[in-house]
Amino acid sequence: MFSLNLLSFLWGLPIEVLISERKERCYYYYQFTDISLSMVGYGKKLRELQIQEWKGYYINYKLMKKKVKRYGELMEVGAQNRHNVLRDFCMLLDNQIEKIVLFLxxxxxxxxxxxSDIGQEHHTLFQQPNSLNISELQEAYRGVGRDLLRLLNFLxxxxxxxxxxxxxFDKRFGYKFTDYYVKTRANHPYSQLRQVFRHVGIGAVVGVLSHGLADLQDLQQCQGSYISIYDQPSYTHQDPVLDSIKEAVGRLSNSTNYLQFLGRHAFIMQEELPSPSEDHVVEERYNFMSLLLNLANTFLYMVNTYIIVPTADNYTLSLGAAASVCGVVLGTMAVAQVFSSVYFSAWSNRSxxxxxxxxxxxxxVGNTLYALAFDMNSIVVLxxxxxxxxxxxxxxxxxRYISDCVPLKLRMQxxxxxxxxxxxGMACGPALACLLQxxxxxxxxxxxxxxxxxWVMAFAWLLYLLxxxxxxxxxxHDNQGNLVLYQADTGPAVHVAVENEHTQPLLTNSEAKELEEDGEEENDDSEETKKPVTSIxxxxxLLTPSVKVQLFVYFMLKYAMEVxxxxxxxxxxxxxxxxxxxxxxFLACLGLTVLPVNIVVGNYISNMFEERQVLLTSEIMVCIGLLLSFHIMIPYTVTQYVGSALITFVSAEVLEGVNLSLLSKMMSSRLSRGTFNGGLLSTxxxxxxxxxxxxxxxxxxYFSESKLLNTTLLPALLICISSIVATCYSYNSLY
Incomplete structure (x- = not known):
């Protein structure tokens, strides 16, 4: 049994606090210089971050929120029917999108x-090269690039x-509206909605910028080859402004590369409109060696999980149990993980x-007990x-460490x-087991x-601990004691952070008054606040029907992979x-397919098709893999087993990436942090x-080893078919 002193060290709390009742702790990530954008929801954030001269062309989020609330009140008293509400809101949304697209x-x-004007000067420059004019033209191109970045930010x-x-709207009236709106608008050949999400024409501007800057750099270096990015796609020159544009375009169009697609598997949710000052706080917490230790922990744990899979059945037989009890041996770890995920998530709030x-x-301790079970001849110890x-x-x-302590620019990596x-780790576990014969x-x-x-894993964990x-x-960590309550003269109470024991008002009286006038709006927008979720x-x-479908899809793919x-x-x-x-x-080879498959999907497939298309196709491929795995009448061959297992496993890996990507977009932003976050729910x-x-x-x-294959595949197949039906039912809401 642990002593109170050990518990005091582990939890980072005085012994008196351990003895007394537990007190709920709240951690805030706001700086007093941040204008508290996250505290008041998307409506306030939109007003603060928008480009002022384009103010009238942004989506009127406040108006539409009030409309949604008004529709709800009218429908509750029977003054409006559902059809009229849908028609009216569609018209309002169409007008907003049209305004955005025309301005775009x-x-x-x-x-x-x-x-075009810069291009004429560029053409003249070829006749009479001048280093000063080259620099001016490069800056002119970069100026257009910065203007394009503003436009991408607007989009x-x-x-x-x-x-x-x-x-x-879906939360208030049911998700059928998004299903209807996307189906009728996004899938139409003259879709204006696609103009917003696909930004047709932006690529042409980026192409001219890239081509022009490449030409000028070549001319400046006096190479005289007049490099064309079209004729020589391997040309590596990239201006910093083009890097920024590429990143912004990628966020909008969902275009991915290998790192992005692979990073989605981690399901580390991020704010859609992150605050720069918040990222500054994160940079102060970042330490490369600590990140490396976190990744080493991840690697060792996956090795620990899969190193016993090839030998679990023999181990249980040697202890006098049936070979199929290996399912219990493997499942025991998963059962414990259901609970450990919760308390470790809560613990990471403190340390x-x-x-x-x-x-x-x-x-x-666990690996030592696992190794000693053989000499003790005890399945219980195992x-x-x-x-x-x-x-x-x-x-x-x-x-949580990656989400909270790694800067945004490094978080994807x-x-x-x-x-x-x-x-x-998944590949090394079985491979290591092969060497321990x-x-x-x-x-x-x-x-x-x-x-x-x-024994090997116990020794590895001992070295890791040191x-x-x-x-x-x-x-x-942020300290709750650094928060005070500031009461504006005419406005609502607002939490602000304090530095050097001096309080500074976060909002002026006029701003507080504006917040009070919009209080109804911002209170209604509680979903978009950063207040962490306090219970399961x-x-x-907070889970919409579409999110529940995606969690069910995640359940299905993990079930199929485990089988x-x-x-x-x-x-x-x-x-x-x-x-x-x-x-x-065999298991090591399956694990080694993960990274190559993600290279192909991340660089090519996810850029050619929409995520929902890849999602549905991957589910169907998992279903095909399961169907091919059944043993019916004809002799069961190695080719059939290995081929079907490979199809099922690889398809499930592809499915995991797009599934978690869609989940991160559809889940409430309140689930991005805190104990009960989206990562915990998916886990x-x-x-x-x-x-x-x-x-x-x-x-x-237990019933019959000869029927083991078909009896385990049948529920997996039924769950897979159910997930395909559910995905088809919510397909148009996956946007």
């Missing part, structure tokens, strides 16, 4: 005219506003080092060891690193293929008499799927 076209014309804010108002230390200690391993799952801490570490004794301890995974203790730098019930209430991986040793031994080494190599859905899949394997194997 007008500004594109302005940019085209500027580029992005309006795109976010459209998504939010559609979500708000990152202490939960990682606790996790390493628990995993060290299960206790895996239970401890599940209780030490700190993936929630790893995600860190997210991709998180997923890469997981994939590498030996049998000897050290004193009274048996070292064989069953116990060595436990490395963690020496090198991890605990980032500064509140988190569930393929967890029963592989049983199936291959029964049908093909594979050795442990064969199973290990719980996936872990629950693993628990049920492992339980199904054990129950099916």
């Amino acid at each position: 076209l007008e500004q594109q014309g302005v940019l085209a005219h500027k580029l 992005e804010m309006n795109a976010v506003g459209l998504r939010k108002i559609l979500k708000k 990152y080092l202490r939960p990682l230390v606790f996790s390493s200690i628990v995993l060290l 299960l206790m060891g895996r239970l401890f391993c599940g209780l030490g799952s700190a993936r929630a801490v790893n995600r 860190a997210s991709a690193g998180f997923v890469s570490a997981s994939a590498l 030996t049998n000897f004794r050290i004193y009274r301890f048996t070292m064989n293929q069953d116990t060595l995974p436990g 490395w963690l203790w020496i090198c991890f730098k605990e980032p500064a 019930v509140v988190a569930y209430k 393929v991986l967890a029963e592989s040793s049983l199936i291959t031994e029964y049908y093909f008499i594979w050795t442990t080494s064969n199973v290990s190599i 719980e859905a996936g872990t629950l799927a693993r628990v049920i899949a492992d339980g199904t394997i054990t129950i099916s194997g």
Whole structure:
């Protein structure tokens, strides 16, 4: 039993606080210089961030919110029917989109005219090169680039506003409106909605800028080759303003590269309109070695999870249990992870080092128990060891660290690193098991293929614990004591941060009065605030039907993957008499497909098709893979098993990326942080799927090992078909 002193260290609280009742702690991420944009919802943020001379061309978010509320009141008293409400709101939204699109076209014309004028000077320059004129022209091109960035910012804010108002309408009246609106507007050949989300014509402007700057740089270096980006696509010159434009275009068009697509698997939700000052706070917390330790924790935990898969059935047989009990051995870890994800997520509100230390200690104990079970001849000790391993799952801490302590400019790379570490660990676990095919004794301890995974991982966690203790730098956490309540003379109470014990009013009287006048609007917009969710019930209430469908899809893909991986040793031994080494190599090869598949999907497929199209296609491919896995009449062959498993696993990997990407867009921004965040919900859905899949394997194997394959695949197939039907039903709301 831990002493109070150890608990005091781990939780970072005085002993007196541990003895007294627990007090709820709230952590705020606002600086007093931030104008508290996040505190008052999207409507206020839009007014603060918009370009003032374009003020009249932005989406009138405030008007539409009031309309939504008014529609609700009228329908409650029976003064309006649903058809009239939909027609009226469609007309209002059409007018708003038309206003945005016409202004967009007008500004594109302005940019085209500027580029035409610069182009004439550019042509003249070729006749009489002059270094001064080259510099002036480069700056002129960059000026157009900066104007284009402003236009892209305008587009992005309006795109976010459209998504939010559609979500708000669905929340009030049911998600059928988005389904209808997207189906009739986005799929129409003259769609103006697509102009906002696909920004037709922007690419032409970017092309002229890229071509012009490349030509000028070539001329400035006196190369005389007049490089064309069209004739030589491998040309590497890239101006900083073009990098910024490319990033902005990518956010709008959902265009991806390998790192972006891979990073989505981490499901680290971000604010749609992040605050620059908030990112400054994050930069102060960032430490590369601490990030590396987080990724190492992720890697080791995935190795720990999959290193026993090839030998779990033999281990249970050696302890006198049925081979199918390996499902319980694997599932025990997943069951514990259901609970560990919650308390580690809550713990990371206070600290990152202490939960990682606790996790390493628990995993060290768990792997030691797992290894000792053989000499103790106890299946109970074996299960206790895996239970401890599940209780030490700190993936929630790893995600929170990346979300809270890695700057926005590095977050995508860190997210991709998180997923890469997981994939590498998934492949290395079985591969390492393949190398541990030996049998000897050290004193009274048996070292064989069953116990060595436990001993190796216990030693690895001991080394990691020492490395963690020496090198991890605990980032500064916001302190609740630094918050006071400021009461404006005529406005509402507002929380502000205090520096040097001096309070500074966040809002002037006139601004506070404006907030008071808009109080009804901002209070109604509580979904868009950064107030963290305090319970799983509140988190569930924030889930729209479309989000629930996507969580179900995530459940399905994790169920299918667990069935393929967890029963592989049983199936291959029964049908093909594979050795442990064969199973290990097969599982390692499956794990190694993760990164190459994501390269293809991230760089090509996701840029050619919409995410919802890739989502539905991937679900169908998972279904096909499961169908091909069934053993019906004809002899079961290695080709059939390996081919169907590969189709199922790879399709599920592709599905995971687009599924989590869509979830991050559709989930409430309140689920981006706090204990009960979107990452926790997805983790719980996936872990629950693993628990049920492992339980199904054990129950099916108990009745008949010859029927194990079909009886485990049947529920997976039914769940997959159900997810396809649900996706088709909500297809037009996935926008």
